[in-house]
Amino acid sequence: MWGVGLWGPAQHHPDPRPAGQGGGAAPAAGHERGHADAGGEGRGGEDYEGATVIEPLKGYYDVPIVTLDFCSLYPSIMMAHNLCYSTLLPPGGVQRFGLGPTDYIRTPSGELFVTSKVRRGLLPKVLEGLLEARSRVKQALAQEQDAGRCQVLQGRQGALKVSANSVYGFTGAQAGRLPCLEVSQSVTAFGRQMIERTKQLVESRYCLAQGFPADAKVIYGDTDSVMCRLGVPTVPEAMAMGHEVAAWVSEHFPAPIRLQFEKVYCPYLLISKKRYAGLCFPSGPAAAPALDCKGLEAVRRDNCPLAANLVTACLRRILLHRDPAGAVLHAQEVISDLLCDRLDLSQLVITKELTRAARDYAAPQPHVSLAQRMRQRDPGSAPALGDRVPYVIVTGAKGAAAYTRSEDPLYALEHNLPIDSRYYVEQQLGKPLLRIFEPILGEGRAESILLRGAHTRSKTLLTAQVGGGVLAFATRRSTCVGCRAVLQRQGAVCDFCRQREAELYQKEVGALAALEQRFSRLWSQCQRCQSALHQDVLCTSRDCPIFYMRRKVQKDLDAQQALVARFGAPSW
Structure with a gap:
């Protein structure tokens, strides 16, 4: 496309990069622009400023929060402002081609493009066709009843959406086939301007003074x-006002740019940039509210399952039940159980790929x-690269260091190695919990309440010593089942507890x-997972919590059978 069009091949530089440079396009000297370099970066095509993020007002909002979204923002910007390779003015193009003030626009980043009345760009034409095709597919999807056809149409409209968004993307790909940073940085500059303009419009119009x-x-x-x-107390009022705000703000932008109402959060927990959660009420008439989380570590595989389960449980209490105090108590209870070794080993297993x-x-x-270490113990069963x-x-x-104390969960279970519960509190649970509760409790207060409270000092000396391990098992075999007195002979109870032997046996x-x-x-659960209800379970999945639960229960079952066998033949 470079060198083809209104300006002719001699007027438009086909590749403004210096010879031998493989990066993105660098504008030629003297290009008509009037702005400072973005973020302190040079204009040699190495980087450009991306989208803006309004600084979040962190906190827990127990009132409706309305989300307004620009429909196909970057494609609509390119269509509205006629941004294309073929409409980009070269250095000195305004004077050279005798263009009037209404024949071109200056983007917020300082680039010059001719308007559509002079020449309609190729990229806006392509985008218009893609978005119209997607609109037709979405209309067909709304009327389709067949589940299979719905999946096909859903995939088609998703593909058209990705294709439309990628038109902006490949103009900013510095190592791509058609880089043009003048287009990409103009698009993001317009986007930043529109977000700030939307904020200013909403706050100036919808206020007490108006x-x-x-x-x-x-x-x-x-x-x-x-x-x-928006200051309204109920979700229906927030939805109605959200539609009104979106329509009014859209009037201040050129077509086809359109701001639309998307959803309402109530309540809403704003943690930081790109990290938030809330109970989402979509705009659809039959859509049910659902918990929506962004940027949280609830599904990371390199965190132990306890972290994900605790984060999810706390969010459900905060957002679904609107009970932040109950979420704090639940987190304290789980931490206390962890420090007292009352949690199953399967909740503490961390997995990472050996790359x-x-x-x-x-x-x-x-x-x-x-x-x-596993390779030294048994080379045949040691993990390989990619596992x-x-x-x-x-x-x-x-x-x-933690790397010297990492151990195979099965080996730790079979050899009764005590778990370092303090490590899990500080390294696995600390940061996720603080991210959730700091907007509610405050930064310093959240840490003292969750990680430094009285519930963290409940671990007894016995638990710290045995860790549910070898000493506990040995105590069962050498002491009375009833009073824990040391036995001088074989059996289950001492002479003092002999009269309660039947009761203890039944227990x-x-x-x-x-x-x-x-x-x-x-x-049975493992059999269903293997689809082998009439066969032995051969599962060896070391990444499955059920696997460790089953091995732990099997070990406890063997120990309990040995304890019951100590009673011998009943004599009562």
Whole structure:
């Protein structure tokens, strides 16, 4: 496209990069623009300023928060302002071609493009066709009843959406086939200007001075959307006002740029840039509210399951039940259970992929160090490159690095190695919990309430010593089941507890039955997972919590059977 069109091949530079440079396009000297370099970067095509993010007003909002979204923002900007390779004016083009003030526009980044009345750009024509095709597909999707056809149409409209958005993308790809940073940086500059303009319009129009019940406030904005507190108490009122605000703001931008109402959050937890969560009420008439989270670590595989489960549970209490105090209490209870070794080992397993050899890592990593130790123990079962390595952090010498204390969960279970629960509180739960609760409790107060409270000092000396491990098992075999007195002979009870032997026996048999029932349920679940209801379970998935639950229950079941066997033949 370069050199073809209104200006002729001699007038338009086909590739403004210096000879031998493979980066993005660099504008020629003397190009008509009047702005400072973005972000301190040079204008040599190395980088350009992207979308803007309005500084978030962090906090917990128990009032409706309206989300307004620009429809196909970047494609609509390119169509509205006729941004294209073929409409970009070269240096001195205004005087050279005798263009009048209404024949060209200057973008916020200082680039010059002719208007559509002089020449309609090729990229706007392409985008218009893509968006019209997507609109037709979405209309057909709304009328389609067949589930299979709906999936096809949904995929088609998604492909058209990606194609339209990629038109802007490949103009900014410095190593691409058709780079043109003048177009891409103009698009993002218009986007930044529009977000700021939307904020100014909303806050100046919808305020007490204009007769509205409250002053509207834009609490966050990112790329193509803004989130507004409009001062209305209910979700239906917020939806109605959101449609009104979107229509009024759209009038201030050229077609086809259009701001639309998207959804309402109530309540809403704004954590930081690109991190928020809320109970979402979509604009559709039959759409049900749902929990919506962005930027949180609830699904990261390199965090232990406990972190994801606790974050999800706290968010549900905060957003669904509107009970931040209950969420704090739940987090404190889970931390207390963790420090007292009352949680299942499967909740503490961390997995990370072994991507390269140990020598290629800049610093020692827990999963890499464990893979080396497992290779020394049994080379045949050691993890290979590309495998995900599960591990837990066990207790060790004071100040020892985490990579020296990583251990195979099965090995730790079989050898009764105590888990370093303090590591999990500080390294696995601390940051995710603080991100959620700092906007509610305050930065310093959240840490003292969650991670430094009385609930963190409830770990007894016995628990710290045995960690649910070998000493606890040995105590069962050498002491009385009833009073824990040391036995001088074989058996289950001492002479003092002999009269309660039947009661104690029934209690231990009940515990044995409960373990058998739990093991049976876990076994059945593994059978269903393998689709082998009449075969033995051969599952060895080290990345599955059920696998570790089953092995732990099997170990407890063996220990409980041995304890019941100590009673011998009943004599009562």
